[in-house]
Amino acid sequence: xxxxTGTAVATPVAKRRPALWLALGWLGLVVLLALTADLLPxxxxxxxxxxxxxxxxxxxxxxxxxxxxxxxxxxxxxxxARLSLLVGLSATLIAAVVGTALGLCAAxxxxxAERVIALVTDSLLAFPPLLVLLALAAVVRPGLTTLxxxxxxxxxxxxxxxxxALAVVEMGREYVLAARVLGASGPRMLTRELLPVCLAPVxxxxxxxxxxxxxxxxxxxxxxxxxxxxxxxxxxxxxGGKDFLFDAPYLIxxxxxxxxxxxxxLNTAGDWFRGLTARxxx
Amino acid sequence: MTPAAPTVPATTAAAERPTRRRRHGRLLARLAxxxxxxxxxxxxxxxxxxxxxxxxxxxILGPTATAEAIAELEAETGYDxxxxxxxxxxxxxxxxxxxxxxxQSNRPVLEQILxxxxxxxxxTVLALVMALAAAVPAALLAAHREGGPADRAATGLASGLLxxxxxxxxxxxxxAFAVVTGWFPVSGWSPLSDGLVDNLAFAFLPALALxxxxxxxxxxxxxxxxxxxxxxxxVRTAExxxxxxxxxxxxxxxxxxxxxxxxxxxxxFGRLLAGSVVVESLFALPGLGALALQAxxxxxxxxxxxxxxxxxxxxxxxNMVVDAAYAVLDPRVRAA
Numbered sequence: 001x002x003x004x005t006g007t008a009v010a011t012p013v014a015k016r017r018p019a020l021w022l023a024l025g026w027l028g029l030v031v032l033l034a035l036t037a038d039l040l041p042x043x044x045x046x047x048x049x050x051x052x053x054x055x056x057x058x059x060x061x062x063x064x065x066x067x068x069x070x071x072x073x074x075x076x077x078x079x080x081a082r083l084s085l086l087v088g089l090s091a092t093l094i095a096a097v098v099g100t101a102l103g104l105c106a107a108x109x110x111x112x113a114e115r116v117i118a119l120v121t122d123s124l125l126a127f128p129p130l131l132v133l134l135a136l137a138a139v140v141r142p143g144l145t146t147l148x149x150x151x152x153x154x155x156x157x158x159x160x161x162x163x164x165a166l167a168v169v170e171m172g173r174e175y176v177l178a179a180r181v182l183g184a185s186g187p188r189m190l191t192r193e194l195l196p197v198c199l200a201p202v203x204x205x206x207x208x209x210x211x212x213x214x215x216x217x218x219x220x221x222x223x224x225x226x227x228x229x230x231x232x233x234x235x236x237x238x239x240g241g242k243d244f245l246f247d248a249p250y251l252i253x254x255x256x257x258x259x260x261x262x263x264x265x266l267n268t269a270g271d272w273f274r275g276l277t278a279r280x281x282x
Numbered sequence: 283m284t285p286a287a288p289t290v291p292a293t294t295a296a297a298e299r300p301t302r303r304r305r306h307g308r309l310l311a312r313l314a315x316x317x318x319x320x321x322x323x324x325x326x327x328x329x330x331x332x333x334x335x336x337x338x339x340x341x342i343l344g345p346t347a348t349a350e351a352i353a354e355l356e357a358e359t360g361y362d363x364x365x366x367x368x369x370x371x372x373x374x375x376x377x378x379x380x381x382x383x384x385x386q387s388n389r390p391v392l393e394q395i396l397x398x399x400x401x402x403x404x405x406t407v408l409a410l411v412m413a414l415a416a417a418v419p420a421a422l423l424a425a426h427r428e429g430g431p432a433d434r435a436a437t438g439l440a441s442g443l444l445x446x447x448x449x450x451x452x453x454x455x456x457x458a459f460a461v462v463t464g465w466f467p468v469s470g471w472s473p474l475s476d477g478l479v480d481n482l483a484f485a486f487l488p489a490l491a492l493x494x495x496x497x498x499x500x501x502x503x504x505x506x507x508x509x510x511x512x513x514x515x516x517v518r519t520a521e522x523x524x525x526x527x528x529x530x531x532x533x534x535x536x537x538x539x540x541x542x543x544x545x546x547x548x549x550x551f552g553r554l555l556a557g558s559v560v561v562e563s564l565f566a567l568p569g570l571g572a573l574a575l576q577a578x579x580x581x582x583x584x585x586x587x588x589x590x591x592x593x594x595x596x597x598x599x600x601n602m603v604v605d606a607a608y609a610v611l612d613p614r615v616r617a618a
Contacts, residue, residue, distance in 0.1 A: 128556035
């Protein structure tokens with residue numbers, strides 16, 4: 001199945017600097033908050049702390065207000081960030097490691113192994129991620145591990161295709177031929193000759209995939225089939241607030257803003273990183 | 283939903299001219315590959331049941347079920363049989379158009395799916411039309427003056443919209459155009475047979491939410507390809523001949539630049555058929571995704587299996603058609 005053969009157009013890096021610094025700053029803040037969630041002076045994310053649906057900055061409520069059942073919005077935002085990041089990072093890691101390994105093997109071994117790998121990855125690609133996760137939710141109770149593993153597996157083909165395409169190009173280069181003539185073993189060829197070339201592009205792509213996976217995790221929580229309540233997630237916060245749009249639109253404003261800013265920051269950082277690695281190749 | 287992978291410069295593929303025999307061999311290999319993908323995909327959908335801890339029939343019927351009821355359901359669905367046997371039965375039935383019946387309603391799965399397809403199909407087509415109607419003119423305008431104000435504005439807007447998840451876009455659209463202004467109904471559906479105006483009133487916001495998710499990708503792709511084409515010699519030749527810029531853009535540059543867009547749009551079509559779950563749930567539309575969502579708490583496995591298998595098959599077939607169409611449209615692909 002062919003993917004689009006779109007021409008990559010280099011974006012001028014210098015012009016996007018302010019947006020880039022903002023993006024990196026926001027990502028740093030989110031990671032910091034997620035890491036220190038338990039140390040921060042925040043109430044528990046799953047227990048009521050005040051009157052329901054208090055607006056942010058209300059005089060007698062918590063700083064960012066409360067949700068429809070009176071839980072602290074600030075605490076739920078921070079714990080939601082932790083959950084999204086945990087699911088997203090572990091799924092991306094699984095996808096990148098398994099996908100790159102398969103891609104390199106396909107490029108190195110060719111023949112039957114390449115065909116089998118293509119068959120499996122093409123089959124995985126045929127499944128719409130959201131639908132598969134919905135189907136899985138009917139069968140197994142969604143938890144952090146199941147979610148991370150299934151999301152990771154669904155994004156394996158993306159990395160397989162990228163690393164295979166990169167490795168196939170390298171296989172034709174002289175230094176690879178030289179290593180082979182010198183009698184380098186299969187594992188050595190894969191890890192010492194092919195892997196280093198793929199690392200930077202794969203890492204750049206992983207940033208964008210992380211954004212996509214975080215959106216899917218948010219969608220699942222929004223549909224009520226993600227990590228089960230009372231755990232906090234940005235998606236479930238938006239789902240919980242959408243029934244109060246008329247009276248309390250601020251309930252969805254903060255989680256919407258949080259997920260947009262994070263995805264935007266990841267995309268911006270990913271584009272910049274990708275531009276860097278592409279320039280290094282030239 | 284997979285983000286576009288970075289393009290890798292291809293090695294100088296030896297310009298081999300395929301003989302007719304080799305071409306047939308390649309076509310056969312491709313076909314065998316597709317059949318393999320279809321088998322694996324449907325097999326995985328069948329194997330879903332095996333992930334259930336314990337007896338599937340007992341889980342479906344719940345703790346209050348009698349032993350007779352469980353045995354009856356097992357006999358009916360064949361869940362007590364080993365996977366290869368189950369798959370062979372399912373495949374045999376599926377090939378004759380029988381996807382089993384829903385555990386909840388006892389209605390045939392295929393019938394239930396076909397009931398829901400028109401809604402999802404209409405939504406998908408509307409969303410694609412909206413996304414293309416926004417992306418193509420924007421890309422033309424942006425590529426017309428690369429780096430100009432229009433280009434920077436459109437590219438900035440696209441990268442912003444690219445980061446808006448569908449459920450965020452949907453909720454914000456409901457807030458702005460249904461709750462605050464009251465221009466559109468908040469949620470619900472009116473079938474096309476009950477009048478076009480009502481139907482469009484209900485379909486507009488959900489389709490727009492989907493389109494917002496797809497348009498930025500279309501824009502980026504077409505803009506990139508257009509910029510690339512506009513730097514080529516034949517465009518300069520056309521300009522030197524004194525042809526107006528508008529004519530060059532529309533008649534010389536757009537067509538050779540639109541191949542990847544067409545491919546991606548067709549694949550998006552296949553993907554949206556399954557991917558509109560969120561929008562259908564948010565706007566309470568009776569579509570395919572909503573059907574899948576309903577089946578989950580009821581653990582209606584035959585229904586879920588049918589939907590997953592059908593959507594995956596449609597996706598594979600759409601891809602196949604796109605591949606073939608690509609070869610017809612672009613002679614360079616035929617030789618490669």
